Amino acid sequence: MSDELSKVFAALADPTRRDMVARLAVSDATVSQLAEPYDVSIQAVSKHLKVLADAGLVTRTREAQTRPVHLEAEVFDLMTKWIERYRRQAEERYQRLDALLAEMNDGPAASGGEDEQTTKKGKAS
Amino acid sequence: MSDELSKVFAALADPTRRDMVARLAVSDATVSQLAEPYDVSIQAVSKHLKVLADAGLVTRTREAQTRPVHLEAEVFDLMTKWIERYRRQAEERYQRLDALLAEMNDGPAASGGEDEQTTKKGKAS
DNA sequence: GTCGTATTCAACCAAACGGTTGAGGAGGTC
């Protein structure tokens, strides 16, 4: 799990960590404040925080005895860029397919009620 | 890992699976076509596909002996919605903070109207 | 029917994950 993107996705794959991110979007918090709602040990929360930090999603500073946690929203961009890229690609492909199907319907051999999956045959990309 | 969102994030946390999604965005493919570039067994690729399918990211149909894999781009929306929500929230918070700081710089008086939580100390930066 | 191809299922294994408890470390207050 070396690469940045994998770490970010993996970090957000855990509901507890997503909840933490959600709360950190509202305001910074200390480890114990973050731990309060969950019934797991402080150490477990600290581990979750480490995962989020390793993914670059949060940063921690020192402030008296506490270590306030701060959300770094910019890292989200990495994900959205990746997602948007392939979603757009897939959607464009869909539109081309729709256009192609429309063309085929408009065009020649309309060949009866082909509601069956028969048309699926000629797939050769 | 019961919930939908966790499955989607977890599915995309693996570089091989992300690569498959990237390739499926271009065109549907069979399992062996998908497996070709990677030097892992076909079975391993089949497992990856199962993870993607469980997350709702791909669907598989049957067509002769092969099982073409198709990307379901709509599921991406789940993620982008989640991400955008909290990113926006965090960014708005930043803007409020910036405004607050600007205000404090403009009007040094600022009186004592602050809430009791002012223990937050002046955060350098 | 038999054969070949494409895919999945089953069993196994090492490594990572999410949790625990216990022992520190860092930094305040007395």
Added chain:
DNA sequence: GACCTCCTCAACCGTTTGGTTGAATACGAC
């Protein structure tokens, strides 16, 4: 100094993950 609080590190444990190999299964071709 002693003491308390907040937090992390270390060791351990059960479960999940990503990979393997070998044996089915599903389907078309012969």
